[in-house]
Structure formats: C-alpha cells, structure tokens
Amino acid sequence: MISGRCAACKYLRRRCPSHCIFSPYFPPNDPQRFACVHRIYGASNVGKMLLKLPPHLRAQTADTLYMEAKCRIQDPVYGCVGIISHLHQQIRIAESQLAKTQAEIAVFNSIAREAQVQEIEADSNFFKNLLPEEITAAGLRSYGYGSPSTQTFKFN
Amino acid sequence: MISGRCAACKYLRRRCPSHCIFSPYFPPNDPQRFACVHRIYGASNVGKMLLKLPPHLRAQTADTLYMEAKCRIQDPVYGCVGIISHLHQQIRIAESQLAKTQAEIAVFNSIAREAQVQEIEADSNFFKNLLPEEITAAGLRSYGYGSPSTQTFKFN
Known part of the structure; x- marks a missing residue:
C-alpha cells in the first residue's frame, strides 16, 4: 500500500x-x-x-x-565534533570559575581566622590595661548593680 | 605507481x-x-x-x-552523541558544584556581616558600662602613662 x-x-x-x-x-x-x-x-x-x-x-x-x-x-566541516569542542571549552570555563570561587573561599577562611586572632589579642590587651576593680565595676553595672552617678570608688 | x-x-x-x-x-x-x-x-x-x-x-x-x-x-548505538551526553552531564555537575560553592560564599558573607554587627554592639555595651574616667585611665596606661599601683582615682 x-x-x-x-x-x-x-x-x-x-x-x-x-x-x-x-x-x-x-x-x-x-x-x-x-x-x-x-x-x-x-x-x-x-x-x-x-x-x-x-x-x-x-x-x-x-x-x-x-x-x-x-x-x-x-556544520559540514566540524559536525558533532564542533559541539564536543564547544562543550569541552564550556567545561574548562566552568572548572576555572569553580577554582576561582574555591580560592575566594580559602581567602575568606584565612581572613576570618586572622580577624579572630586579632580580636582575641585586642580583648586581652584592653583587659590588661584595666584594673581588676574597673573590670568588676563595669561588669556589675552591666548587670544592673550600682549606679555610676551615686557610687563611690577609691583605688589606692 | x-x-x-x-x-x-x-x-x-x-x-x-x-x-x-x-x-x-x-x-x-x-x-x-x-x-x-x-x-x-x-x-x-x-x-x-x-x-x-x-x-x-x-x-x-x-x-x-x-x-x-x-x-x-x-559505540554503535550512541557514537559521538554519547560523548556529547557525557559532557553535558559533566557540565551539569560542574555548574551544580559552582552554585554550591557560591552559596557557601554567600553564607560566609552573611556570617561575617552578623559578626561585625555583634562586635560593634558588644563594644558599645562595654564602653556604656565604663565611667569616662575608667576609659581614660585604661587608655593612658595602654600608652604607658601612670602606674596602676601608685595612681589614685576618686569618683563621685
């Protein structure tokens, strides 16, 4: 038929x-x-x-x-092989973007670690320069004990 | 010939x-x-x-x-098209890895911003609870002026 x-x-x-x-x-x-x-x-x-x-x-x-x-x-010259080359190129671009992004994360991590170390050092330096009474007074007031306007401290 | x-x-x-x-x-x-x-x-x-x-x-x-x-x-069934499918899959994997890594960066950024805000708040709370004289004394000592053991402060 x-x-x-x-x-x-x-x-x-x-x-x-x-x-x-x-x-x-x-x-x-x-x-x-x-x-x-x-x-x-x-x-x-x-x-x-x-x-x-x-x-x-x-x-x-x-x-x-x-x-x-x-x-x-x-594409009489390249045919499917042209698509394969193009995809290989795309993979190279994606991989290089990924490597770049992973490097950025590594930089972030190192900055964060450095900032943490500096913060700890700054805190310890500040407290080293305060007298124990000053730290206690500040601490007590932060918990609501004593009012700075009425309280009297004497340090010798 | x-x-x-x-x-x-x-x-x-x-x-x-x-x-x-x-x-x-x-x-x-x-x-x-x-x-x-x-x-x-x-x-x-x-x-x-x-x-x-x-x-x-x-x-x-x-x-x-x-x-x-x-x-x-x-590969009599898939030929070059098999390679193309495989490369497409690789691209999808690389793209999803990239998206995951970019999301990690976004989380890092948000944590860093939050930590900065908390640090500023903590600093301002600490200084709020110190008297001006305490801040000045601590500041002076950190520059080498006055010795805590010999200096006398009186606050009213």
Whole structure:
C-alpha cells in the first residue's frame, strides 16, 4: 500500500516490505529525518548499522544517527565534533570559575581566622590595661548593680 | 605507481589518480583511518563531502569525519552523541558544584556581616558600662602613662 510506506521507502521510491528495517524508525510524517541520514551515510549504510544491532537498541541508534547527520549538514566541516569542542571549552570555563570561587573561599577562611586572632589579642590587651576593680565595676553595672552617678570608688 | 597509492585507493583496489580527493587526507601509512570512514559513511559519501568544501577546509573535515566514524564503531548505538551526553552531564555537575560553592560564599558573607554587627554592639555595651574616667585611665596606661599601683582615682 503506497500510503503505508515509511519515509525511507518513499524517499527510495520502493515498496515498503513487511519487515522493513527503516519503517519503525523513519515514519512517513517526518521525511526530513530519513533525507538527513541518507545524505550523510547513505541508505545502505544506515540499514546495515541498524541490522547489526539487537531490535531494542535500534530506535536509539536511529536517533543518534539522525542527530549526527543533522549536525554534519549544519556544520559540514566540524559536525558533532564542533559541539564536543564547544562543550569541552564550556567545561574548562566552568572548572576555572569553580577554582576561582574555591580560592575566594580559602581567602575568606584565612581572613576570618586572622580577624579572630586579632580580636582575641585586642580583648586581652584592653583587659590588661584595666584594673581588676574597673573590670568588676563595669561588669556589675552591666548587670544592673550600682549606679555610676551615686557610687563611690577609691583605688589606692 | 602502486606504492604511491593513498590509503583510500589501496583499500578500494584502484589506481590513485593524480588529483585524488582522498590522497592528501588519507595517507598510505594509516590504512585504518580510511577503513573507519569507509565503514560508516562509504567512500562515495566521504568523497562527495570533501569535494563540496573548499580545499583549505578539507583536512579538518577528514579529521572530524574520522573521529565521528571511530566513535560510531566504538559505540554503535550512541557514537559521538554519547560523548556529547557525557559532557553535558559533566557540565551539569560542574555548574551544580559552582552554585554550591557560591552559596557557601554567600553564607560566609552573611556570617561575617552578623559578626561585625555583634562586635560593634558588644563594644558599645562595654564602653556604656565604663565611667569616662575608667576609659581614660585604661587608655593612658595602654600608652604607658601612670602606674596602676601608685595612681589614685576618686569618683563621685
């Protein structure tokens, strides 16, 4: 039946056999799909590649052959390899961004550690210069004991 | 001359013409290179693809066709598309690592800001609870003026 022919058999102007190797993967409603793989690999090579594989892997194979053929038509010099190069470049950029960000974190960590050390040193210097009574007085007032305006301290 | 034939003409068992389209890109010392592209695309398709391009782009084209054919032989189901999927996955992993690291930086920044605010508040609370004289005395001693053991302060 003419209307039941797959895209490959339509393209090749032949009768579509009952166990046509192309039929399940090249439906008549997408003639461009077969035209692409035919232009790059040739019908005979596509048929051979599909026949060599077990049936459950053929749909995926037809899809990837179509993708590669489309790439080669769009970019006759680089084809899929052009996409691979571009992705490698993207990975290099992402990895260098990641390394930069990790270096920033390392800087943050070192600044934070330094600030902590300086803070401890500053606190200990300040308290070293206060008399014990001054520290106690300040401490007591911070807890609400005694009012600075009425209290009297005498240090000797 | 038989020994001067390119890998393609040797493979196809034919005389190598003087302007052979394969000759510059398929040297006789690498017969596997032509065998690969022949197996996947067929000699006629490779020749057509090379002829359609200007001579300065043909070497690159032969290289990428060889790479794609080799990939298809190694992985008959996915070919180069398998590499592309793998690279896409690597990019997703690198991007998610980058996002995680950038989030870590944001957390660091927010902790640092919070710590700064708390430090300023703590300092201002401590000084609020010290009398002006205590601050001055501590300040003077830190510059080496007056000795705590001999000095007398009286606060009213």
